[in-house]
Amino acid sequence: MDWKMMNKSTAGSSKNEQGTEVPVDLGDSLSTPDDDLRLVALAQKGDMRSYDALVTRHRGRIFAMIRNMIHQEADAWDLSQEVFIKAWHALPRFEAKARFSTWLYRIAHNVVYDWTRKRKIESAGELNDEIFERDRIDPAATTAPAGGEAPDESMSHGELRVKIEAALGKLSGEHREVVLLKDVQGLSYKEIADVMGTSLGTVMSRLFYARQKLQALLKDEYESR
C-alpha cells in the first residue's frame, strides 16, 4: 500500500473554528510556527502527507543539530530518522504549549543521549582514540607517530568551521548542546531549559562556562575577527 495515498481526503485541508475547510499548502512555502501547528493537527488525525511535510521542514535543523553533537554523519542520519519516528508515535500527546521544533529538539536530545550511553557501554574496553592526540604525547618521548593529517582534514585545514567543530568536540556533551541550541539554533533560554529538562539557571551557567572554554580554545581566531 502506498503510504502517500493514505488519508488523501484529509490531506491538504483543515477545518477552521466555523467548521469550514481551509486549504493548507503542504509545500515548502510554509515556514511559520502556526503552519507547523496546522500540519501537526492534520498529522494527529493520521494524515501522513502532513507529517511528511513536517519532516521536510524540520529535517535540516534536526540533522545539523545531531551531526554537530556527535560528529558522525552516518549515525546522525540514522538518529535523525529515529527522532521523527519517535515523534510520530508521540504525536497524539503533543500539545501546542511549545513550538513543534522545540518539541523535536527535546526528542533529539533524548535520542542522542540514549545513543551516547549505549555507545559508552558497547565501547568499554576498546581502544581509546584520544591516546593518539598529539598534545597528549609525552614531549620527552624519543619516538612519536607522524603528524600527517587525513586528506579531508588537510583540504579544509585553516577553515574556521573545522576549528570550531574541533573545539566543540572538546566540550562536555551538556556544554556542547547548550552552545549549539543557543548560538546555532537560536533557541531562548526557556526553550533550552525545556529541551534539556533542566532549570533556567543551569542553562545560563552552562552557556557561560561553555562559551568561556570555547573562546579560550579559539583564542587566535576569535581575536582576529
Next chain:
Amino acid sequence: MNTNPDEAKLALWLEDELHGDELKSFEQWILTQPEHIAAREEVRHWKQMISATLPESEEPPYPDFFNSRIMQAISQPVTAAPPISTPKATPFWKSWLMPASAFAGMALAFWVGTQTSHTEVRQTASAPSKTEFQPIVYTPDGEVNAVWTSGADASVIVLEGVNPIPDATDFTETVYMDTDHEIDSTAGRDSLPH
C-alpha cells in the same frame, strides 16, 4: 540602595531576550553601564561568528530517501504489546493456608523419607546373607546307583556311576547353612571307608 540587576535578568538582556516594558525599565539603568554594553556587543559578535560558520540547517544526504524511510517505518502496523498481567488480590484464607499447607507437605515428605530410609537399612542388612552365597548343587549326569548304609557310628552313602568331581569345586559353597558355627567339612572323616 542596590541598583544592580539580578543576574538572570542581565543574562536575558545580554541575549536580547528582554522585551516590552521589562526591557524599557531595565535599559534605563543598563544603558548607563558601559561595561555591560560592551559585554552585550561581545556576545553578539560571538554569536554572529558561530552562526555564520556552523549552519543552522543542513539537509541530510539523500533527503527523499530520508523521508521515505521514515514514512515506511511509521506506516507499518505497530505490534500490540503483550498484556501485562496485573497481580490479583489474594483472598485472605489463601494468605495463611498456602504457607501452612506447604509447610505440612514438607514435614510429611521429611517423615516419609526417614521411614523409607529405615526400611532400606533393615533390608540391606539381611540381603547380603542371601545374595553373597550362591550354593552349588551337584546333579549327577547319568544313571547313578545309590546304596545307603546306616551303622551305629555313621551313615554311609555309596554312589555308583558318578562322574569325577572337578578339582575346582569348592565344597564350602555347595550348601548354604544358616548356622553360627563354622562348618566342619571333615567331620566324621575317620569313620569314612577307604
